Amino acid sequence: MFKNYNMNQLVLPLDLEVNLQNNDIAFHIHCLVESIPQEAFEPFLRNEGCPAYHPRMMLKIILCGYTQSVFSGRKIEALLKDSIRMMWLAQGYEPSYRTINRFRVQPEVKELIRQCFVQFRCQLVQEKLIDQEAIFIDGTKIEANANKFTFVWKKSIEKYHQGLIEKSNQLYNELLEKEILPEIERESEEELTLEELARIVQKADDVINDYDKKIEASSDNTERKTLRSERKFPKQVRKQLLDYIVRKQKYERHFEIFGTRNSYSKTDHDATFMRMKDDYMKNGQLKPGYNVQISTEGQYTLAYSLFSNPTDTRTLIPFLDEIEQHYLPLPKYIVADAGYGSEQNYDDILSNRKREALITYNMYLKEQNKKYKQNEFNSVNWLYDEEKDTYTCPNQQRVVFKYHSVRTDKSGFEREFKIYECEDCSDCPFRSLCTKAKEGNHRKIMVNKKWEQQKEYVRAKLSEEKTNSIYRRRKIDVEPVFGFLKANLCFTRFSVRGKSKVENEMGLALMAVNLRKFTVNTLVRT
Known part of the structure; x- marks a missing residue:
């Protein structure tokens, strides 16, 4: 005996929503896009020509396609004919791949994506999935849609x-x-x-x-x-x-x-040549790409931005400005790795923004080593006389203050140094171990008092139990998001060219990661 199977009989119900599971990701996409205020869609209104597809519907089907690791306009168009959730979100409409591709690169879509992140964060707060105590910042490089040899x-x-x-x-x-x-x-x-x-x-x-x-x-x-x-x-x-x-x-x-x-790159003028970690040629080849910066909490991306410079140090201040202006007020703690540790960044967070910086610096881990602390030729370990403003070298010679020096970096930030010089390095038995200065010259050391105070602040903060526990969460909060993006979502290369278009696609991909994780967490809680 078989179950009834008849291709010639109409089967009810016709509403596709009934065929979706209770916790299907399509429902979360629908709720998120519907929460965007109507004012955000007004720039899409046109009084001429054929009526356009509603931008809410277009945003829903593109987000749904990205959550299924489908980034091609043609494949999204194919899903509209094959996928039940896509049919339900589109409510029977079938926009062509050209319409889909044109929509997702429009400048007005950037505001819709920003609203998605703002509304999604409000939903996370409402569900008590984040505590708004700290944000975790990190960056990764993603390859541009450009020829590798047009540099x-x-x-x-x-x-x-x-x-x-x-x-x-x-x-x-x-x-x-x-x-x-x-x-x-x-x-x-x-x-x-x-x-x-x-x-x-x-x-x-x-x-x-x-x-x-x-x-x-x-x-x-x-x-x-x-x-x-x-x-x-x-x-x-x-x-x-x-x-x-x-x-x-x-x-x-x-x-x-x-x-x-x-x-x-000649094929994407906004892309800069950078070294990628996923170098499949294994020869350190530079490839055109973008430096993507994100801020997370609870492994959810709350804000993002794209930069053309390959290093993270100079991206922190403009990224924090972007977060404050467009996404959310900065919480008490700003957490990042040693790539962001610089005098300018510390000064901006502590003095200008009045926040606490849980950011290490390049030498932080090395300074914890016993070998580093016992190295008598390291000027940090020399005896300092505060009254006379002198250091004492391993040969018991005085290293006295000579003059002030000011250095200005490419961004215009000034750093002040005090230059000290040893009184007499001639006939020193430790000269070859202590300095590389030529014969006749004495060893000089540069001391940046402000930088030393900032490093002391970081060491003190990370020695406290509460702040240290927050910093230790960084590795399990922000870095897994890049794994979800590249390994799970398979988003390793942009499919559009130009920074404004790439920003839209990056936002869609990161929101797709958020929605996938939120759907799984909702299923676990229920």
């Missing part, structure tokens, strides 16, 4: 540009020496601008035209031959100058794209 390096462009400047100056000076062209007014003696090169080309044209008129007016073959010979050099100069103008315009476009970066 442009800033140092190379600077080298070629400098060579062009020298050649153009040399050619201009040669024209003046041979009295072919009159001298022109220059903004700078070091470099000819594009406008100045264009004026020189115009004057070269005038000289060539004068020779042409003389040749046409002359009937003497010998004279005509001489004039042609004299015209040859100005024509060569004009051709060279036109080539210089084209090259200079190209180099200036390169510098404009570079900005503060050292490289970019």
